[in-house]
Amino acid sequence: MEQPLPPPSDMSPAEFRKHGHAVIDWIADYLEKPDKWPVLPDVRPGEIRGALPQSPPLRGEPMEAILADFQTLIVPATTHWNHPGFMAYFANSATGAGILGEALTAALNVNAMLWRTSPAATELEQLTLDWLRQMLGLPSEFFGAIADTASSNTLYALAAAREMHPELRIREQGMAARDDLPPVLIFCSEEAHSSVDKAVMTLGFGLSALRKIPTDDGLRMDAKALAAAIERARRAGAIPLAVVATVGTTSTTAIDPVPAIADICAREKVWLHVDASYGGTAAILPEMRHVLDGCDRADSLVVNPHKWLFTPMDCSVLYTRRPDLLKRAFQHIPDYLVVSGSADVVNLMDYGIALGRRFRALKLWFVIRQFGVEGLASLIREHIRIADRLAEWIDADAEFERLTDGQFSTVVFRHHPAELAGNALNEHNARLLEKVNATGEVYLSHTRVRGNYALRLAIGNIHTTEVHVRRAFDLIKEAGGVHS
Ligand SMILES: *Cc1c(COP(=O)(O)O)cnc(C)c1O
Numbered sequence: 030m031e032q033p034l035p036p037p038s039d040m041s042p043a044e045f046r047k048h049g050h051a052v053i054d055w056i057a058d059y060l061e062k063p064d065k066w067p068v069l070p071d072v073r074p075g076e077i078r079g080a081l082p083q084s085p086p087l088r089g090e091p092m093e094a095i096l097a098d099f100q101t102l103i104v105p106a107t108t109h110w111n112h113p114g115f116m117a118y119f120a121n122s123a124t125g126a127g128i129l130g131e132a133l134t135a136a137l138n139v140n141a142m143l144w145r146t147s148p149a150a151t152e153l154e155q156l157t158l159d160w161l162r163q164m165l166g167l168p169s170e171f172f173g174a175i176a177d178t179a180s181s182n183t184l185y186a187l188a189a190a191r192e193m194h195p196e197l198r199i200r201e202q203g204m205a206a207r208d209d210l211p212p213v214l215i216f217c218s219e220e221a222h223s224s225v226d227k228a229v230m231t232l233g234f235g236l237s238a239l240r241k242i243p244t245d246d247g248l249r250m251d252a253k254a255l256a257a258a259i260e261r262a263r264r265a266g267a268i269p270l271a272v273v274a275t276v277g278t279t280s281t282t283a284i285d286p287v288p289a290i291a292d293i294c295a296r297e298k299v300w301l302h303v304d305a306s307y308g309g310t311a312a313i314l315p316e317m318r319h320v321l322d323g324c325d326r327a328d329s330l331v332v333n334p335h336k337w338l339f340t341p342m343d344c345s346v347l348y349t350r351r352p353d354l355l356k357r358a359f360q361h362i363p364d365y366l367v368v369s370g371s372a373d374v375v376n377l378m379d380y381g382i383a384l385g386r387r388f389r390a391l392k393l394w395f396v397i398r399q400f401g402v403e404g405l406a407s408l409i410r411e412h413i414r415i416a417d418r419l420a421e422w423i424d425a426d427a428e429f430e431r432l433t434d435g436q437f438s439t440v441v442f443r444h445h446p447a448e449l450a451g452n453a454l455n456e457h458n459a460r461l462l463e464k465v466n467a468t469g470e471v472y473l474s475h476t477r478v479r480g481n482y483a484l485r486l487a488i489g490n491i492h493t494t495e496v497h498v499r500r501a502f503d504l505i506k507e508a509g510g511v512h513s
Pocket residue numbers: 119177178179180181222224275277278279304305306307333345
């Protein structure tokens with residue numbers, strides 16, 4: 030047996046400076062040429078894990094060796110979201126200002142549970158979210174808080190909605206095995222994000238409490254069908270608790286008719302939560318402000334700066350006009366967290382399930398300051414312009430068709446050779462997508478529009494230009510055997 034070593038100290042400032050500079054140089058090179066690697070790595074499941082030691086090192090290793098493995102083993106096996114050819118799901122961006130903000134967040138290592146444990150983190154979060162609120166044209170009563178993801182925030186909103194009915198005593202008694210509790214229902218459209226289903230499962234409503242409202246020919250929630258469903262629920266003795274409307278659905282970026290839905294919710298005293306995770310940021314553009322029409326009347330709204338606001342993962346914002354109810358859902362203070370003499374401060378631990386909170390506002394504040402509101406608006410405007418160009422190319426080509434008419438930066442379409450229909454057409458497009466993604470130049474995803482397989486191209490990365498999108502369309506044509 031070797032003698033155990035004395036406890037190590039952290040790396041010296043000189044070492045930190047040396048490796049830190051190397052890391053910054055690597056990041057700068059990466060951001061300069063994000064397309065140096067294929068956007069989708071050519072790896073099989075288990076390959077990365079298998080290439081690494083299966084047990085941890087007993088003795089510390091030099092940073093040089095660790096960073097070398099990062100470069101040779103990790104980077105090539107990464108799906109490169111910062112690649113200009115990344116056009117799948119909702120493409121996003123880690124920008125320079127955001128990356129530097131993240132680094133400083135790690136250095137300060139603040140746990141923003143209480144105001145006292147993080148005065149600057151708490152107040153900067155409130156201030157930055159008030160800036161973003163102004164940028165989106167939302168009302169000044171909206172209180173904002175940052176969480177990891179929209180999925181968490183939608184869950185928090187539905188938990189707050191339950192506290193609109195204190196007589197149900199859900200905070201104290203839960204929902205399980207209660208004869209005295211009528212069915213408590215949540216409504217969303219058939220096109221709503223799966224995070225609504227997950228929130229309903231997790232909060233104990235159960236999936237059977239989720240009513241999926243049909244959509245119109247633009248895949249928008251049918252407000253008349255919503256009103257009828259709420260009325261049916263009341264007649265059956267159920268409590269309609271909340272409606273989740275979507276601004277920019279994940280599949281086709283449809284916008285539910287929020288003004289009509291807000292009328293129904295006001296009349297019926299039902300909580301209105303708006304999921305604007307992707308689409309909401311477009312409201313920064315004066316000419317797109319209308320996408321949030323009616324959202325000033327929402328009880329809560331979620332928008333993700335980590336999606337289309339050039340802020341690194343993760344950063345999702347929940348706004349609510351009822352922070353009191355959000356607190357009633359989540360505030361629970363053990364003795365060791367009681368702070369004397371600070372009753373009127375915001376303690377972020379009161380607004381969600383996590384006690385500890387990262388200082389996520391720093392990177393968002395950096396991004397907003399470094400680009401400015403006009404800079405951010407023109408980036409988003411350019412993405413929408415490129416998406417419109419792609420729509421024009423598709424519309425001008427007899428062999429292609431768009432399956433929906435989006436307003437944002439996402440185009441949903443398919444290759445439709447005259448001789449193909451039904452399942453053969455679906456399979457043709459699925460094969461086409463695989464071929465295109467195998468090039469490593471671009472990465473697109475797919476969706477289903479009323480059962481029809483569709484290609485989905487989402488522009489959201491700061492490096493993506495019209496040239497990249499044109500290249501993607503040409504690759505798609507090639508893969509489809511089009512020679513026009
Ligand atoms: C992406 C998306 C979500 C989920 O976002 P996360 O932050 O990953 O949880 C929810 N709703 C919509 C409409 C989305 O597009």
